[in-house]
Amino acid sequence: MQDQLLSHGVRVLKGLGLNYEFLLAASERAAFLHGLVVTIELSLATMFCSLLIGATLAAMLVSPQHWLSWSARAFVELTRNTPTLVQLYCAFLVFNMLLTQALQSAGGNPLTPFFWVVTVISLHKGAFHAESLRAGLQAIPAVTLEAAASLGFTRTKQLWLVQFPLALRFVLPSLINNLVDLVKMTTIASAIAVGDITYESIMIWTQRDNVLELMLLLLLFFGALTYLVNLGGRWLERRLRMPGYGQ
Amino acid sequence: MDMRQCRQHLSHMDMVFYSFPASWRLFTVDPSALKQSLFIEENMNAIQSVAPSSLKSNNFLLACAAAAAAAMLFSAGAHADATWDKIKQRHKIVVGVLLSGGPFGSIDPATQKPNGWNVELAEDIARQLGVALELVQVQPSNRVQLLQQGKADILIAGMEWTPERNEILSFSPTPFYRVGGIAIVPQSSSIKRWEDLRGKEVCLSQGSNYAKPLTAEYGASVKGFKSSAESLLALRGNNCVAAVHDAILLNPLVNGNPEWQGYRTISPELIPGNSVVWARKGEQDTVAAIDKIVQGWHKSGWLIATEKKLNISPASPALVELHEKFKKS
Numbered sequence: 001m002q003d004q005l006l007s008h009g010v011r012v013l014k015g016l017g018l019n020y021e022f023l024l025a026a027s028e029r030a031a032f033l034h035g036l037v038v039t040i041e042l043s044l045a046t047m048f049c050s051l052l053i054g055a056t057l058a059a060m061l062v063s064p065q066h067w068l069s070w071s072a073r074a075f076v077e078l079t080r081n082t083p084t085l086v087q088l089y090c091a092f093l094v095f096n097m098l099l100t101q102a103l104q105s106a107g108g109n110p111l112t113p114f115f116w117v118v119t120v121i122s123l124h125k126g127a128f129h130a131e132s133l134r135a136g137l138q139a140i141p142a143v144t145l146e147a148a149a150s151l152g153f154t155r156t157k158q159l160w161l162v163q164f165p166l167a168l169r170f171v172l173p174s175l176i177n178n179l180v181d182l183v184k185m186t187t188i189a190s191a192i193a194v195g196d197i198t199y200e201s202i203m204i205w206t207q208r209d210n211v212l213e214l215m216l217l218l219l220l221f222f223g224a225l226t227y228l229v230n231l232g233g234r235w236l237e238r239r240l241r242m243p244g245y246g247q
Numbered sequence: 248m249d250m251r252q253c254r255q256h257l258s259h260m261d262m263v264f265y266s267f268p269a270s271w272r273l274f275t276v277d278p279s280a281l282k283q284s285l286f287i288e289e290n291m292n293a294i295q296s297v298a299p300s301s302l303k304s305n306n307f308l309l310a311c312a313a314a315a316a317a318a319m320l321f322s323a324g325a326h327a328d329a330t331w332d333k334i335k336q337r338h339k340i341v342v343g344v345l346l347s348g349g350p351f352g353s354i355d356p357a358t359q360k361p362n363g364w365n366v367e368l369a370e371d372i373a374r375q376l377g378v379a380l381e382l383v384q385v386q387p388s389n390r391v392q393l394l395q396q397g398k399a400d401i402l403i404a405g406m407e408w409t410p411e412r413n414e415i416l417s418f419s420p421t422p423f424y425r426v427g428g429i430a431i432v433p434q435s436s437s438i439k440r441w442e443d444l445r446g447k448e449v450c451l452s453q454g455s456n457y458a459k460p461l462t463a464e465y466g467a468s469v470k471g472f473k474s475s476a477e478s479l480l481a482l483r484g485n486n487c488v489a490a491v492h493d494a495i496l497l498n499p500l501v502n503g504n505p506e507w508q509g510y511r512t513i514s515p516e517l518i519p520g521n522s523v524v525w526a527r528k529g530e531q532d533t534v535a536a537i538d539k540i541v542q543g544w545h546k547s548g549w550l551i552a553t554e555k556k557l558n559i560s561p562a563s564p565a566l567v568e569l570h571e572k573f574k575k576s
Contacts (some may be wrong), residue, residue: 027462093477097484109485193450193470193481203471206388206454209415 019210028204035200036221042117042186042196043225047179049122054129054175059159061130062137072130079127085188087124092116092192117189125182132174136167169240176233180226197221328532330400338378342369343385343399347452347475347492349499350557351405364495365403367553368423368544372401372524375540386474387454391416394527401537405493407520409456417530418523419538423550425565427516428457430489431482431497434509438489441465441513450478450487457491460518491517495559502560545573 022028060072100109148162190199201214344365346352352365373380444467453471461467472478482490500507
């Protein structure tokens with residue numbers, strides 16, 4: 001039944017000049033669907049890791065300890081100012097190769113291409129999150145912090161219990177902006193043959209030359225995915241709104 | 248009507264046009280036909296007498312269409328091939344070449360100029376046609392699109408003849424080389440035959456036509472990288488057990504490159520195929536002209552001499568075979 005429906009749909013589209021015949025080939029359809037899942041996995045993993053890295057870096061950036069803030073600053077500038085694809089090639093083709101050679105005697109290198117993509121994108125986007133969060137952290141009025149200090153909050157408690165919760169509300173739109181960009185950035189995984197949706201599409205269209213058809217699917221898929229991120233962001237904004245604060 | 252503006256407009260149309268599915272084009276007029284007709288000045292005079300009112304009007308597209316329609320009436324049958332006209336009109340041929348390293352096509356590190364087999368062939372085609380040469384570097388992943396979008400007139404890019412490509416492109420029937428895929432593996436690897444690749448990860452470049460036989464016949468799982476350079480680096484990083492590329496790319500590596508001393512190749516060649524020169528679908532004049540040149544190469548033995556000059560080893564038996572065949576004719 002489902003197969004019939006699918007082949008009928010493909011025939012109708014063929015009549016319109018769109019070649020979606022790959023959907024009828026079981027192996028290619030499976031590869032494409034697997035690509036969808038991998039992209040979603042990549043997006044979720046990088047979102048989580050990048051936010052974690054971003055929060056840590058932001059805390060370091062606003063730290064009164066110079067060695068902490070300067071090392072965080074150096075890292076942010078380095079990652080932010082070099083292209084992600086170059087970083088990925090550097091990490092996977094150069095660093096990973098050296099690691100493999102070093103670990104040859106110890107039973108081989110356990111790190112997968114998926115791991116490298118998540119690491120590189122998380123570090124790259126983490127730097128952007130850190131700068132957004134810094135804007136929020138520094139927007140907290142000094143008197144609020146003085147009030148917290150007078151109530152006996154230590155520096156660390158001030159940061160986690162006063163500064164971060166308030167800052168999050170300021171920077172949410174900017175963070176969501178970064179996350180939308182991050183979802184789209186997962187497409188660079190295709191460069192090192194991680195089987196994400198872009199990679200599977202490239203592998204199909206280089207054999208079938210149906211670039212336009214797959215581009216349309218990619219467009220729809222990423223459109224839907226980023227829209228979901230956007231919806232989630234809006235929901236959080238409403239959820240976290242504090243009456244009398246900011247608006 | 249300003250003809251330059253009209254031409255510019257049409258060249259944009261052309262780009263948009265070739266990115267549509269083939270059957271959509273049936274419903275529209277082929278812009279390359281419009282364009283070619285605009286190159287013929289005497290046709291323009293004819294049009295001016297046929298449709299003076301539309302030319303005076305501001306309706307630019309209508310004028311273009313009228314011009315093209317009239318021009319096609321006057322030149323019906325005389326010009327079937329827009330690429331050939333474009334080459335003649337510009338006195339230049341744009342050749343897409345694959346420069347993936349090695350003697351078949353690479354960039355000279357000292358001069359930054361492309362050289363190798365593909366480039367030598369392109370240069371000789373331009374010389375024999377009596378036009379200037381422009382080289383465009385292509386990758387296996389984008390070469391068909393670049394040709395279809397008009398960024399290159401012909402492709403000399405290690406592309407073997409396949410039934411799928413035959414559906415969407417035209418080609419000069421005489422092959423200029425015969426090549427298949429071989430695998431490169433570390434010396435210590437347990438892989439001795441193609442069958443040993445079952446269930447293992449194999450690196451290749453995106454767009455490689457070895458993906459199909461490797462997965463379908465030998466059950467390998469393929470990982471496609473942007474180009475052969477990344478694929479070979481991934482092999483060195485142990486991300487796959489073997490890399491499969493054209494024999495003409497891998498043989499020089501294991502034979503002469505000190506960096507690849509610890510590696511060996513797996514034969515016999517996978518799906519050996521005829522490398523031919525590709526052109527856009529239906530460009531018969533271009534294809535005929537190129538085929539005459541290719542046959543001339545075989546007849547004179549120029550290809551064998553070029554192979555020797557570039558130190559390509561092992562020497563291709565197919566070239567000797569083709570030389571014998573065309574020597575007699």
